[in-house]
Amino acid sequence: MQDVVNQVINTTFGWNWPSWAIALIGYLIVAVILFAIAPFQMLFLTLYERRAIARMQDRVGPNRVGPEGIFQPLADGVKIFTKEDIVPDAADHWVHFIAPCVVVAPTMFMFVVLPWGPGMVPVDLNIGLLFFFAISSVSAVGLLMAGWASSNKFALIGAMRAVAQMVSYEIPAVISLLALVLITGSLSIVDMISYQGGLFISSRDVASVPDWGLGWFIFTPVGFLAFVAFFIAALAEGERTPFDIPEADSEIVAGYMTEYSGMKFGLFYLAQYVLNFLLCAITSVIFFGGWQGPGVGWLYAQAITPVNPQGGWVFNVLAGVLGVVYFLSKTYFFFFVMVWIRGAFARLRIDQLMDFGWKFLIPLTLVNVISAAVWVALTKWGAADGLAFVEGWSPLVRWAVAFVVTLAMNLGAYLYLARIFAHSQAERERLDDEVLESLINVV
Amino acid sequence: MDIPRGNIIVMDRRRGKLRVGQGLIQGLKVVWDHWAGSFHKNENFSQIHGTFTVEYPDERLPLPQTYRNMPVLLYDDESGHELCTGCYQCQRICPPQVIHITQAKDPVTGKMVPAATEFIIEYDACMSCGFCAEVCPFDSIKMDHVYELSTADRVSLTMRKAQLNRPISYYASIAPDLWAEVQAGAMKKLQGSIKRRPDVIGLAAVLTEKIKARRLELAAAAAAAPAAAAPAPAAPAAPAAKLTPEEKAAKLAAMKATNANKGVAAPPAKAPVELSPADAKAAKLAAIKAANAAKQAGAAAPPAEVPAELPPTDAKAAKLAAIKAANAAKKAAEQGNSE
Ligand code: SF4
Ligand code: SF4
Numbered sequence: 001m002q003d004v005v006n007q008v009i010n011t012t013f014g015w016n017w018p019s020w021a022i023a024l025i026g027y028l029i030v031a032v033i034l035f036a037i038a039p040f041q042m043l044f045l046t047l048y049e050r051r052a053i054a055r056m057q058d059r060v061g062p063n064r065v066g067p068e069g070i071f072q073p074l075a076d077g078v079k080i081f082t083k084e085d086i087v088p089d090a091a092d093h094w095v096h097f098i099a100p101c102v103v104v105a106p107t108m109f110m111f112v113v114l115p116w117g118p119g120m121v122p123v124d125l126n127i128g129l130l131f132f133f134a135i136s137s138v139s140a141v142g143l144l145m146a147g148w149a150s151s152n153k154f155a156l157i158g159a160m161r162a163v164a165q166m167v168s169y170e171i172p173a174v175i176s177l178l179a180l181v182l183i184t185g186s187l188s189i190v191d192m193i194s195y196q197g198g199l200f201i202s203s204r205d206v207a208s209v210p211d212w213g214l215g216w217f218i219f220t221p222v223g224f225l226a227f228v229a230f231f232i233a234a235l236a237e238g239e240r241t242p243f244d245i246p247e248a249d250s251e252i253v254a255g256y257m258t259e260y261s262g263m264k265f266g267l268f269y270l271a272q273y274v275l276n277f278l279l280c281a282i283t284s285v286i287f288f289g290g291w292q293g294p295g296v297g298w299l300y301a302q303a304i305t306p307v308n309p310q311g312g313w314v315f316n317v318l319a320g321v322l323g324v325v326y327f328l329s330k331t332y333f334f335f336f337v338m339v340w341i342r343g344a345f346a347r348l349r350i351d352q353l354m355d356f357g358w359k360f361l362i363p364l365t366l367v368n369v370i371s372a373a374v375w376v377a378l379t380k381w382g383a384a385d386g387l388a389f390v391e392g393w394s395p396l397v398r399w400a401v402a403f404v405v406t407l408a409m410n411l412g413a414y415l416y417l418a419r420i421f422a423h424s425q426a427e428r429e430r431l432d433d434e435v436l437e438s439l440i441n442v443v
Numbered sequence: 444m445d446i447p448r449g450n451i452i453v454m455d456r457r458r459g460k461l462r463v464g465q466g467l468i469q470g471l472k473v474v475w476d477h478w479a480g481s482f483h484k485n486e487n488f489s490q491i492h493g494t495f496t497v498e499y500p501d502e503r504l505p506l507p508q509t510y511r512n513m514p515v516l517l518y519d520d521e522s523g524h525e526l527c528t529g530c531y532q533c534q535r536i537c538p539p540q541v542i543h544i545t546q547a548k549d550p551v552t553g554k555m556v557p558a559a560t561e562f563i564i565e566y567d568a569c570m571s572c573g574f575c576a577e578v579c580p581f582d583s584i585k586m587d588h589v590y591e592l593s594t595a596d597r598v599s600l601t602m603r604k605a606q607l608n609r610p611i612s613y614y615a616s617i618a619p620d621l622w623a624e625v626q627a628g629a630m631k632k633l634q635g636s637i638k639r640r641p642d643v644i645g646l647a648a649v650l651t652e653k654i655k656a657r658r659l660e661l662a663a664a665a666a667a668a669p670a671a672a673a674p675a676p677a678a679p680a681a682p683a684a685k686l687t688p689e690e691k692a693a694k695l696a697a698m699k700a701t702n703a704n705k706g707v708a709a710p711p712a713k714a715p716v717e718l719s720p721a722d723a724k725a726a727k728l729a730a731i732k733a734a735n736a737a738k739q740a741g742a743a744a745p746p747a748e749v750p751a752e753l754p755p756t757d758a759k760a761a762k763l764a765a766i767k768a769a770n771a772a773k774k775a776a777e778q779g780n781s782e
Contacts, residue, residue: 052478055477055478055481055482055494056474056477056478056481057477058477058480058481058485058492058493058494058495058496059481059494059495059496060494060496060498063498340471340474340475340478341471343474343477343478344467344470344471344473344474345467345470
C-alpha cells in the first residue's frame with residue numbers, strides 16, 4: 001500500500017512528502033479498509049450461517065429482507081442499535097462497560113497479519129503466527145471481565161468455562177501449528193503461504209514439481225493431522241458447537257453475555273463472528289495455501305513487485321482478485337464446515353471437553369510434532385546433520401519415504417490414542433455408574 | 444373426507460458397527476444429505492429430505508373443510524334472508540359468552556319475529572370452539588376459514604351483524620361437503636322463517652339493493668291499501684269483550700286505513716256493519732282480497748265487495764294480511780300527505 005501511496009503522491013503529483021507521512025497515510029488507509037471489512041464479514045457470516053443451518057434442517061432461513069434475505073443482517077443491526085442498553089445495578093459498571101471492547105479489539109488486531117492475496121498483507125510480521133495466537137488469547141480476559149462484572153452466576157460460570165476452554169485448547173492449536181512451523185522454518189504467515197506452491201508436493205520440498213499453487217500442507221500426513229487437531233481446537237476457541245459450552249443456552253442462559261443487551265451484546269456477537277472468520281481464514285491460510293491456487297503465482301510473477309518492478313499493473317489487479325477469490329472461497333468453505341458441524345453434533349459436557357483436549361488432542365499433536373521432525377529430517381537433512389543415508393535418494397524418493405513414515409506414525413498414534421481414550425471413557429462411565437448405584441442403594 | 448392414516452415410514456438409520464470417529468462422520472453425512480436435499484421442495488411427507496417450509500404470505504396450504512376459525516352468519520343469496528332466527532342457542536352455549544343477540548320484534552305488534560336485529564360476536568375473546576356452529580338448529584352460524592384477523596385495537600374485533608354476514612354461496616365454496624349435508628334442512632327452515640318476517644326484518648343489512656327492492660314491493664302493496672282498509676272500520680264498531688292480538692292488529696290497521704283514506708280523500712268503501720268480532724278473521728281476509736283486487740285493477744279501481752260469509756282460514760295468514768294492509772295504508776297516507 002505504501003508504495004502505491006508513494007507513487008501517487010511523490011511521483012504523480014510530485015509533492016515530495018516525507019516517508020513518515022507516506023507510511024502514516026498508507027497504514028491509515030489499510031486500517032480503514034480492515035475496520036470496514038471486519039463488521040461486514042460478521043454481517044455476512046450471520047446470514048450465511050442462518051441460511052446454511054436452515055437448509056440442514058430442511059428449512060429456508062431468512063429470505064424476506066431483500067433478495068434472498070441479503071439485507072437481513074442490516075435489519076438485525078438496526079434492531080440491535082436501537083435496543084436499550086441495560087446495566088444491572090449490582091454490576092461493576094466500568095468493567096462491564098469495557099469488557100466488550102476488550103473482546104472486540106484483539107479480533108481486529110488479528111487482521112493485521114492476515115494475508116488476503118499475493119502481496120496483500122497489512123503487515124508481514126516475521127512472527128505473524130505467534131502474534132496471531134498471542135493476541136487471540138487476550139479476548140479471554142475480556143470474557144472473564146464480562147462474566148465477573150455482571151455479578152450474575154450464569155455469566156460467571158460462562159466466563160469460567162470460556163477461559164478454561166480457551167486456555168486448554170490454545171495448547172493443541174499452537175502445537176499443531178508448531179509442526180508446520182518446523183517444516184517451513186518460519187513464523188511468518190506470508191512465508192507459510194509461499195511454501196505451499198507446487199502440485200500436491202510443495203515445490204520447496206521437491207524443486208522439480210510444477211507450481212500450480214496446490215502444494216498445500218493438507219496433502220501431507222503431518223499437515224492433515226495438524227489440520228484436524230487445529231480445526232477442532234479452532235471450534236473450541238471460536239466457541240462453536242460442539243464446544244459452545246461457555247454460552248450453552250440450554251444450561252446457563254447465554255453465559256458471559258447474559259447481562260448484556262443492545263449494542264454491547266452486539267459487540268460480543270461481532271467479536272465472535274469475526275473470530276470465527278479469522279479462525280477459518282487462518283485454517284485456509286496455513287493448511288490450504290490461503291490465496292495459493294492455480295494461476296495466482298503465474299499472474300503475480302508478471303505483476304509490479306519489489307522483485308519485478310517492470311511488471312504490468314493489470315497483473316497486480318488480476319493476481320489480487322484471483323488470490324482473494326481463492327482465499328475467501330476457502331475461508332467460507334471452512335465456515336460452512338463449522339455450520340455443518342453445528343448442525344450435526346450435540347454439545348459436549350465441560351468434563352468431556354477437558355478430557356478430549358488434554359488426554360487426546362494434546363498427545364496427538366505432540367506425536368505430530370515428532371512426525372514433523374522426521375519429515376524435516378527425511379526431506380531436508382543431509383550428511384552434515386547425521387543422515388548420510390538419505391543423501392543418495394532423489395528429492396521425490398525422499399519425499400515419498402517421509403510421506404509413508406509420517407503417515408504410519410500419525411495413523412498408529414491416532415488409533416492407539418483413540419483406543420486408550422475410548423477405554424478411559426468407558427472406565428469412567430463404569431465408575432460413574434458404580435457411584436450412582438451406591439448412591440441409589442443407600443438403605 | 445377421509446384422512447389417510449397408518450402410513451409407516453421406514454427410516455434408514457445407518458446402523459452398524461462403528462469404529463473410532465466413524466459415528467461422527469456418519470452424523471456429518473446425515474446432515475450433508477439434508478443440506479443437499481434441501482434445494483428441492485418436499486412435496487410429500489413420505490420423504491425425509493427436502494424443504495418443508497411453506498412460505499406463508501406467498502404460499503398457503505389448502506385448508507381442510509372442517510377447519511374452523513371464527514364464526515360467521517349465513518344469509519341466503521337469492522332472497523337475502525338471514526338464516527338466523529335469533530333463537531339464542533348459540534349465545535347460551537358459548538363458553539366465554541361472547542355472543543350477544545337482539546331478537547327482532549314486529550314494529551306493529553311488538554311480537555317476536557324469527558330474526559335477529561343485532562348479532563355481536565366478540566372475536567377477541569372467541570376461542571374458536573365451534574360450539575355455536577354445532578348447536579345452531581338453523582345452520583345459520585358457521586365457522587369461517589379466514590385466519591388473518593389482526594387489528595390494531597381490541598374494539599375492532601367486536602364484530603357486528605353486518606360484518607358477520609356471509610352469503611351461503613361463500614360457505615358452500617369453503618366447505619362444500621359440510622354444506623351439502625345440511626342444505627336441504629336449512630333451506631326448508633329458512634322458508635318457514637321468511638313467512639313469518641314482516642317488512643324488511645331478517646334481510647341481511649349488507650344487501651341494500653335487496654332491501655330497497657323489498658321496500659318497493661311493499662310500497663306497491665301499500666298503494667292498494669285504501670281499498671283494503673275498507674272493512675276495517677267495522678272492527679271498532681264491534682262489541683269486543685276481549686280483543687285477541689289479531690283483532691287489535693286488525694283494529695289498528697283499520698284505523699290507519701281510515702286515516703289514510705281521509706288523507707287521500709278516497710271514497711269510503713261500504714262497510715259490512717253486520718260483522719261480528721268472531722268474524723274478524725274473515726274480515727281481514729276480505730281485506731287482503733280487496734287489496735289484491737285493488738292491486739290488479741289499479742289504485743283507481745272501485746273497491747271490491749266484501750263477502751261476509753268467507754270461510755275462516757289460517758289465522759297467521761290473516762294477521763299477516765292485516766299487517767300488510769296496515770303498512771300499505773300507512774304508506775298511502777304518507778303519500779297522500781306529501782301530495
Ligand atoms: S366458537 Fe365458541 S367461543 Fe366462539 S362464538 Fe362460537 S361458541 Fe363462542
Ligand atoms: S345463529 Fe343459530 S343458534 Fe344462534 S341465534 Fe341464530 S339461529 Fe339461533
